[in-house]
Amino acid sequence: MQPLISLRSLTKRYPGVTALEDLTLDLDAGIIGLVGSNGAGKSTLLKILLGLVVPTSGSAQVMGRDVLREGPDIRQFVGYMPEHDALPPDSSATDFVAHLAQVSGLPATSARERTAEVLRHVGLYEERYRLMGGYSTGMRQRVKLAQALVHDPRLLLLDEPTNGLDPAGREEMLDLVRRTGREFGIAVVVASHLLGEIERVCNFLVAIEGGRLLRADSLETFTRRTGVLAVDVDDGRDALVAALVAAGLQVRTDGHSVLIGLTDERPFDLVRDAAAELGLPLVRMEQRRHSLEDLFRDEVPAQ
Amino acid sequence: MTASRSSDAAQAAAPPPTASTAAAPPGAPRDGSPAGSIYDLGYRRYEGVRLGRRHAIRALYIYSLRGAFGIGRSGRAKIAPFGLAFLALLPALIAVGIAALTTQAGVGSRVESPIRYATYLAFSQTVLVLFCAAQAPELVGRDQRYTVLPLYFSRALRRSDYALAKLAALWTALALVFLAPEALIFAGRVLASNDVATALVDNLPAIPPILAVTVVTALVLGGISLSVASFTPRRAYATAAIVAAFVIPPIVAAIIAELSGGAFATVAALLDPTDLLDGANAWLFGGSAGNEVLTASSLPAQAYVPVLAAYVLVTIAATLRRYQRISA
Numbered sequence: 001m002q003p004l005i006s007l008r009s010l011t012k013r014y015p016g017v018t019a020l021e022d023l024t025l026d027l028d029a030g031i032i033g034l035v036g037s038n039g040a041g042k043s044t045l046l047k048i049l050l051g052l053v054v055p056t057s058g059s060a061q062v063m064g065r066d067v068l069r070e071g072p073d074i075r076q077f078v079g080y081m082p083e084h085d086a087l088p089p090d091s092s093a094t095d096f097v098a099h100l101a102q103v104s105g106l107p108a109t110s111a112r113e114r115t116a117e118v119l120r121h122v123g124l125y126e127e128r129y130r131l132m133g134g135y136s137t138g139m140r141q142r143v144k145l146a147q148a149l150v151h152d153p154r155l156l157l158l159d160e161p162t163n164g165l166d167p168a169g170r171e172e173m174l175d176l177v178r179r180t181g182r183e184f185g186i187a188v189v190v191a192s193h194l195l196g197e198i199e200r201v202c203n204f205l206v207a208i209e210g211g212r213l214l215r216a217d218s219l220e221t222f223t224r225r226t227g228v229l230a231v232d233v234d235d236g237r238d239a240l241v242a243a244l245v246a247a248g249l250q251v252r253t254d255g256h257s258v259l260i261g262l263t264d265e266r267p268f269d270l271v272r273d274a275a276a277e278l279g280l281p282l283v284r285m286e287q288r289r290h291s292l293e294d295l296f297r298d299e300v301p302a303q
Numbered sequence: 304m305t306a307s308r309s310s311d312a313a314q315a316a317a318p319p320p321t322a323s324t325a326a327a328p329p330g331a332p333r334d335g336s337p338a339g340s341i342y343d344l345g346y347r348r349y350e351g352v353r354l355g356r357r358h359a360i361r362a363l364y365i366y367s368l369r370g371a372f373g374i375g376r377s378g379r380a381k382i383a384p385f386g387l388a389f390l391a392l393l394p395a396l397i398a399v400g401i402a403a404l405t406t407q408a409g410v411g412s413r414v415e416s417p418i419r420y421a422t423y424l425a426f427s428q429t430v431l432v433l434f435c436a437a438q439a440p441e442l443v444g445r446d447q448r449y450t451v452l453p454l455y456f457s458r459a460l461r462r463s464d465y466a467l468a469k470l471a472a473l474w475t476a477l478a479l480v481f482l483a484p485e486a487l488i489f490a491g492r493v494l495a496s497n498d499v500a501t502a503l504v505d506n507l508p509a510i511p512p513i514l515a516v517t518v519v520t521a522l523v524l525g526g527i528s529l530s531v532a533s534f535t536p537r538r539a540y541a542t543a544a545i546v547a548a549f550v551i552p553p554i555v556a557a558i559i560a561e562l563s564g565g566a567f568a569t570v571a572a573l574l575d576p577t578d579l580l581d582g583a584n585a586w587l588f589g590g591s592a593g594n595e596v597l598t599a600s601s602l603p604a605q606a607y608v609p610v611l612a613a614y615v616l617v618t619i620a621a622t623l624r625r626y627q628r629i630s631a
Contacts, residue, residue, distance in 0.1 A: 076355065082454070102358065106351070107352065114349060117346070
């Protein structure tokens with residue numbers, strides 16, 4: 001089967017800035033997290049996939065078709081939720097989303113029916129008949145998601161979907177994204193600089209930094225590699241390290257902490273035994289939640 | 304997994320018909336949830352037809368044409384377009400009223416109304432320019448002001464399609480505003496006459512020039528206005544720029560025609576679309592404009608329409624170029 005998204009030496013340069021540098025990547029359907037700090041090139045990549053931005057060189061294919069040559073055909077099956085505000089305040093959500101559904105190729109009647117369903121799906125009820133100028137940020141984000149879903153896309157591109165939402169709103173939005181991907185079989189690409197959010201929703205991760213591909217892997221592979229056990233002892237840190245290294249573990253120190261790479265349960269017992277043997281007071285022993293940020297800070301013990 | 308609607312998971316107790324969805328996720332409220340929380344009442348796959356680019360363009364055209372008259376917007380948005388359309392209609396109403404009165408008084412054939420098919424452009428041109436100044440920024444500036452363009456360009460059309468649909472919408476709106484009073488005069492002349500059949504035959508020859516003038520006027524005024532408006536998201540700037548584009552050239556051309564004449568006057572006339580329209584209107588109705596700017600120039604009357612056509616092509620090209628480059 002051909003990949004959902006296929007990039008070949010994709011490069012985008014703006015005057016003075018390189019947004020994407022020689023990106024080559026094949027992605028299959030799933031919930032794909034596109035992570036990187038602000039300005040890493042995430043938005044540019046999404047826009048290239050939509051044909052909104054023309055790459056300087058290289059090519060991008062979505063569902064086996066070239067995004068520039070066959071843009072309108074592909075985009076009938078792609079939904080896009082932009083990062084920034086994109087709603088005219090002098091329209092109602094119903095009118096506007098129904099209109100956009102038609103611009104995605106749906107007949108007028110279907111457009112209206114689906115608009116009502118999708119707005120309900122994202123949690124907009126009576127307020128959908130009001131002018132959007134009076135909506136809260138949370139409601140506006142919902143409308144933006146609704147317009148991306150209204151034509152039932154095969155691929156959904158979300159740019160910072162939790163932008164501007166309060167914690168409860170974030171939870172709901174993430175839940176909606178997760179279910180859209182898992183239960184309705186829509187492939188999703190979520191761009192975000194918030195790793196904590198991404199890792200709870202996605203099953204595949206693409207990390208880019210400065211326009212370059214850092215890594216693309218399944219979430220499991222990412223987290224396996226970044227599993228870390230942190231141990232704090234009062235004194236005798238070095239003795240503990242020596243004992244653990246002797247036991248065959250990958251160990252690094254970070255201040256008072258001893259960091260141990262985790263691949264199985266064995267290190268827990270070894271730490272306990274070593275501490276008991278050396279008579280060391282164990283202050284803290286904590287399995288760090290597979291923090292993806294380690295990936296960027298490079299404080300992971302090499303394996 | 305392509306979970307669509309699994310009927311076995313249909314909790315019959317759930318709300319309306321659409322709610323028979325794939326199993327609701329654990330913890331998601333089924334009903335009675337506070338308004339505004341995101342939860343699933345029934346996303347469904349769409350299995351129907353997708354009509355593609357042509358349908359998308361048509362949808363945008365119709366939406367924009369409605370928007371040009373404020374339809375589908377707040378009540379306030381309708382004031383300017385309908386007010387101006389009424390102003391454009393006013394002289395025709397007066398003309399029809401006069402025609403009815405003179406016919407009744409039995410002097411209809413001896414009184415030539417100043418408001419005729421051929422002179423109507425003179426009455427409505429200012430109103431049409433104001434319509435452009437008010438509504439062209441509405442058509443294109445709004446989408447830039449609120450950064451709606453990414454939502455359009457990520458759908459089943461191309462940037463050029465967007466530009467052409469917007470142009471077509473303004474052209475159509477202008478044609479309607481211009482044609483309505485002409486149609487009213489036509490109807491008035493025919494219906495108010497004592498001999499409807501003869502009046503109809505008398506008035507029919509006016510239809511081709513009316514249509515030709517409508518097309519030329521709408522294309523020129525709409526093209527210039529929309530291309531100007533497309534360059535700024537700011538409504539006030541766009542309105543001011545459009546008014547300036549139609550007010551300044553005639554003044555400059557008139558001054559040059561007065562002072563020098565000759566080659567300068569020809570250039571000035573070429574750069575003055577409103578006087579050219581005046582001339583084209585007269586020429587299409589088989590008369591002469593008696594327009595000072597055009598008389599001072601050495602342009603032959605046959606050249607007016609081709610020059611205006613060049614205007615239209617340039618403004619279309621400028622609009623397309625603008626939307627090819629605008630970032631979205």
